[in-house]
Amino acid sequence: MARPTLAHDTERTPFMSKALPTAVILIGALYCLVPVAWVLVASTKSRSELFTTFTFAPGTGFIENLKDLFAYGGGQYVSWAFNSLLYAGVGAVLSVVVSAMAGYGLAKYQFRGRNLIFYAILAGVLIPGITLAIPQYLLMSQIGFAGSYASVLLPVIVSPFGIYLCRVFAAASVPVETIEAARLDGAGEARIFTNIGVPMMLPGMVTVFMLQFVGIWNNFLLPFIMLSDQDKYPITVGLYTLLSKGSGEPALYSIAIIGAAVSIIPLVALLLFLQRFWRLDLISGGLKG
């Protein structure tokens, strides 16, 4: 025992020192779960129950609401879900490929223009992507792409933050010696990247994939600006239109609520599943300069 006060302090409040932190963090957990619980409960309420019964009392209209949801606009909800999956899935995969290649190139080679590219990418992290949405829309209209799937997919592929993370991760996880050894064995640069670089960078790439997937899935302004055809909407824009019409047509509220409930379940599941593969320490670790 170094000092008597130390032992005294920890012994005095064995209950409080455990209960207080646990209580505080459980309140935090509750705060985060309440809206999710609310939307799940509300999705079971019929239209008349929504505004009349106690807000956390389960209702009787779950099946009815589900039918309404999938019948709305001739099955538009299914298209929205499919579109969200398409934008986020394809966008995130392409984004990871582009980021991993660029990050690896920037980390493992010396070449003219490397620093210029790196600083341009850092600047890109600071520029709010969203303020680019309007000029992107104008440029897309000029080449006749506005309103297409490509108009939402293409701008999200390049992710300055993703490239930055991949560069940090390539620098930290792919040893130069391994690359050198492969070169001595006569492997080409592309082969070294795909057979040695990519497997070593995989945890970092999963992280970038998740960040991009969630980012695109949650995106609202870009598809909102780019798209006019409701069948090409992602879930976010689709639910927004339901809600904005809902003030004049309350029946749509029920559809919006169950639509929200159904949409968060797969993403939460995906997130919980991929959580173990995350290397989020990358994000903060990259800062230790």
Add this chain to the structure above:
Amino acid sequence: MTTTTTTPTTTSTGSTRTPKKRTRSPIAPYVFVAPAVVLYIAFLLVPMLYSIYLSFRGMRLVSGGAFGKRKSVFIGFENYISALTDPEFIAGFGRLAIYGAIAIPLTLGLALLFALLLDLGATRAKRFSRTSIFIPYAVPGVVATLMWGFMYLPLTSPFSYITRELGWGTIPFLEDPWIFGSVANIAIWGGVGFNMIIIYTSLRGIPSELYDAARIDGANEWQIAMRVKVPLVTPALVLTGLFAVIGTLQVYGEPTTLRPMTSAISQTWVPLMTIYRDAFVRDDLPRAAASSVFLAVITVVLSVILLRLTQKRAFGGES
């Protein structure tokens, strides 16, 4: 980027500086970065430059002939002057400041608090809490707004239900000035979990010998948290703070989604909403472009100020 505290090797990226006595195909690195560079130019640089170009143009009557013709001409800073003298656009920044003053400190403060609690040996139910607090990250802002919006609406709000039962009446979540807290709350709810994880992973990276040393010196858990842990996770706090500031300036989806439920949110409630209105409702693209450029400049300036104030070289690449 900022000061001249050049370190020759950085811990995380140090391996890039190795002797260059190797022969390699000089094209390879360019092939690797080419897709990123092409997309960067096409979807960041060109739109940015186009925005700047557009912000100096305007439709003006060009005299000549029997009818005056409207043509796009160079008009200098007129769009900037008209945007910056628009009281509604400026008021949008004021509302953004109030919103940010609530959302940013609470998001970061709660994220830090929860991260410290997760890192504390005595805390129970860690796995459950960590997962629960992280879940909102997977919920799109629009969906979060929809859920909270109903929890604010007097008829469906569980909070107002309780206060009515207690005889205190309905909580005016969707009226001024409560609306600021209500919108900020949606951002806090969505942001705490992700920031908590970043700070927590950063905490896990601290060698435990440091705590042992502090304990031998008689520090209690609170002192260890404040004097050892918080200073050591400052880089993570700076990064999360930076993203919180950038995120605040880009607020759009939440107030737009909440608008159908309340009259307290105008069409120009935050700057991006004004920009959207100028571009697509008023069809005044040059002014929208000028406002966008202004917003981007503000973002960069604020980010640089933040990084300077904290005296940390975030994004520790080589300088």
